[in-house]
Amino acid sequence: MKELYVLIISSVILFLFVSPALSGENTTLSKKAATLKMGMARQDVITLLGNSSWAVIPTDRGELYLNSSTVALALYWKNTPCSPVAVDFDHNYKVVGWDEGRASCGANAYLFEPSDAYSCRKQDRKNLCE
Numbered sequence: 001m002k003e004l005y006v007l008i009i010s011s012v013i014l015f016l017f018v019s020p021a022l023s024g025e026n027t028t029l030s031k032k033a034a035t036l037k038m039g040m041a042r043q044d045v046i047t048l049l050g051n052s053s054w055a056v057i058p059t060d061r062g063e064l065y066l067n068s069s070t071v072a073l074a075l076y077w078k079n080t081p082c083s084p085v086a087v088d089f090d091h092n093y094k095v096v097g098w099d100e101g102r103a104s105c106g107a108n109a110y111l112f113e114p115s116d117a118y119s120c121r122k123q124d125r126k127n128l129c130e
Contacts, residue, residue: 042093
């Protein structure tokens with residue numbers, strides 16, 4: 001009985017220390033991204049999440065590029081204090097995958113953000129971001 005009690009206490013302590021790291025931070029944008037569904041249209045995603053911050057298109061090379069015959073567009077949303085929310089779309093601009101941006105959060109986290117080369121302010125991608 002004593003061993004079971006120690007195991008339960010150890011499990012509770014482990015859960016208390018590990019669960020916040022596993023769950024990530026719940027930014028407002030991450031919460032909205034958690035409601036995404038496969039097959040959603042690009043415009044419906046933008047209506048839900050707002051205009052994106054960066055877009056990766058098939059002609060891009062460098063730090064980000066589309067290395068898949070399935071993905072034709074990747075949109076990223078600034079998600080401070082966490083990594084960006086990312087959504088991948090197929091050739092019909094339907095959702096084929098996403099990342100809610102919860103894995104890396106906080107002051108000491110590595111926060112990857114795409115460079116200005118992928119900015120939605122650029123003329124060649126502005127219409128894909130809005």
